[in-house]
Amino acid sequence: xxxxxxRWVFGAAAAIALALGAYLGLRQxxxxxxxxxxxxxLPDAAGKEQSIGQWRGKVVIVNFWATWCAPCRxxxxxxxxxxxxxxxxxxxxxxxxxxxxxKVDQFAKDxxxxxxxLIGGYGAVELSKTLGNRLxxxxxxxxxxxxxxxxxxxxxxxxxxxxxSIVGKLL
Amino acid sequence: xxFALALTAFGPAFGPAFGxxxxxxxxxxxDKAFRxxxxxxxxxxxxxxxxxxxxxxxxxxxxHFSVEPAxxxxxxxALPEGKVKEDQFFGRVQTFRxxxxxxxxxxxxxxxxxxxxxxxxxxCADVGICYPPQVQRVTVAMPAASAAPTRPGEPPKKSWFNY
Numbered sequence: 001x002x003x004x005x006x007r008w009v010f011g012a013a014a015a016i017a018l019a020l021g022a023y024l025g026l027r028q029x030x031x032x033x034x035x036x037x038x039x040x041x042l043p044d045a046a047g048k049e050q051s052i053g054q055w056r057g058k059v060v061i062v063n064f065w066a067t068w069c070a071p072c073r074x075x076x077x078x079x080x081x082x083x084x085x086x087x088x089x090x091x092x093x094x095x096x097x098x099x100x101x102x103k104v105d106q107f108a109k110d111x112x113x114x115x116x117x118l119i120g121g122y123g124a125v126e127l128s129k130t131l132g133n134r135l136x137x138x139x140x141x142x143x144x145x146x147x148x149x150x151x152x153x154x155x156x157x158x159x160x161x162x163x164x165s166i167v168g169k170l171l
Numbered sequence: 172x173x174f175a176l177a178l179t180a181f182g183p184a185f186g187p188a189f190g191x192x193x194x195x196x197x198x199x200x201x202d203k204a205f206r207x208x209x210x211x212x213x214x215x216x217x218x219x220x221x222x223x224x225x226x227x228x229x230x231x232x233x234x235h236f237s238v239e240p241a242x243x244x245x246x247x248x249a250l251p252e253g254k255v256k257e258d259q260f261f262g263r264v265q266t267f268r269x270x271x272x273x274x275x276x277x278x279x280x281x282x283x284x285x286x287x288x289x290x291x292x293x294x295c296a297d298v299g300i301c302y303p304p305q306v307q308r309v310t311v312a313m314p315a316a317s318a319a320p321t322r323p324g325e326p327p328k329k330s331w332f333n334y
Contacts, residue, residue, distance in 0.1 A: 068233075068293065069301035073260055098303060107260070125303050135200055137300040155198075157299045 034144040037062060037131060042096065042118035045105035050118055055092040057146055059170045064120070064128045064140040066098040067107045072139040075157050076111060082163060083115045089171050090146070096120040096127075098138060145170050198296045199224055207307040209288040214316050215280045217288060219309075221271040226297045231265035233293035233304065236275055238286045246276035266294075282316040 038053040038060075052062065063079060065072035076095075083093045095117030097104040108117055120127065125136045132153045133140040143152040143166055152166050198204070206222040219236065223229060231253040238245055250273055253265030275288065288309050295301035 066301070066303075067260060070258060070260070070295065071299040071301060074299075122303055135198060135300075135302075137198065137201075137296075137302050139300070155300060 034060075034142070034148050034150050037142060037144065037150075038148055040127070042120055042124075043101070044116060044118055045101050045108065047101070050116060052094060055094065056148060058090045058092045059086075059146060059151075059167060060144040061091065061093045061167075062096060062142045062144065063093065064096050064098060064124060064133065064138055065117075066138055067103045068099070069138045071157055073107075073111075075139060076113070078158075078160050078163070080111075080114050082160075082167070086167060086171070091167060091171070094118065096124050098122055098124045098128075143167070143170070198298055198300055199227070201294070201302040201305045202307065204296065204302070205229060205292055205294055205305065205307075207290050207292075207309060209275075209290075209309040209311050211311050211313050212274070214282045214314055215277045217275040217277065217286070217311055217313075219273045219275060219288060219290060221267070221290075221292065223268055223271065223294070227294055228266040228268045228297075229271065229292050229294035231267060233291070234271075234273075235291040236273070237289045237291075238275070238277070239289060239308075240286075243280070243284075243286055244278040246278055248273050248275050277313070280313060283313060285310055285312050287311075 038056055039051075040053075041049045041051040044050050052060065061079070061082075063072075063076075065076070067073070079093050082091065093115035095113070095115065097117050097119055098121065099119070100121070101119045104117060104119055107113075125133075125138075128140050129136050131140075131142055132150075133155060135155065137155060139155075139157065141152075141154045141158050142150060143154075145151045151170055154162075204224045204227040206224075207219070208222070209217050209219040212218050221229060221234075231250055234250060236245060236248050251267075251271070253267045256264050256266050258264045277286070288311055290307045290309075291304055292307070293302065293304040
């Protein structure tokens with residue numbers, strides 16, 4: 001093996017190790033199970049406490065969002081379409097708003113939101129951090145399978161084909 | 172160079188192999204996306220700066236300043252005009268990118284005192300995420316009155332925004 005080739009092999013090996021390390025370090029580590037999430041209770045816009053656990057056994061898609069977050073609002077119509085399409089097959093979307101109840105209520109009415117959204121306030125950001133949202137940014141979505149395991153966490157927009165691909169495997 | 176190429180080539184291949192789904196983003200933490208700094212210009216004026224990383228922006232109407240201790244007060248800071256963005260929900264909003272300089276005036280400053288500038292801001296990244304409101308603090312040592320003398324003939328250091 002020539003000197004140049006050896007150097008290339010070592011270089012490539014080091015690059016692979018580096019890339020691997022970077023990926024392991026950067027990827028969102030989802031918690032192994034969704035026990036903490038399913039045990040959570042938060043008020044809805046009417047002030048009534050709602051437990052996420054009431055949807056246990058379904059594919060639960062929990063979306064942290066806010067009215068002040070434009071990308072969050074952007075993906076919600078798609079979530080509404082998916083709720084309509086997959087609801088009867090056991091998919092339940094649930095919003096957790098990092099926001100104030102009155103703003104959430106108004107926005108949900110304007111949009112005709114067809115799935116429940118709970119009011120988490122800014123405290124919900126801290127909660128999402130414990131669920132893998134390292135940067136505490138929005139939107140952040142957690143998909144829980146029927147067995148209560150976290151199947152996917154997503155920081156940023158969940159694209160329609162991506163959503164359908166993940167949900168399709170869980171139904 | 173080879174390293175960079177190899178990273179580019181191999182990087183995406185590792186995603187699925189290690190359970191990383193496609194479409195994930197790795198944005199900056201908010202304090203790196205929106206770096207805040209402040210310095211004293213004279214005994215009664217502080218210049219603040221947000222260095223906003225490429226691909227990130229701040230909302231004008233969500234930027235607020237205060238100073239500590241609470242006995243120190245600010246004159247109303249005047250933010251420059253931002254770039255107008257049409258928001259489906261909020262209508263016309265103004266945003267800042269790049270560098271944002273805002274001058275703050277202290278009311279009845281105590282020369283030589285240390286003040287903590289508290290900046291609240293809220294912004295987003297073009298990759299499609301938003302950060303909750305951030306609070307950043309910078310301590311600024313105000314110069315003693317003699318340290319920044321007003322040159323003869325120069326108009327009084329009355330801040331332009333202090334009308």
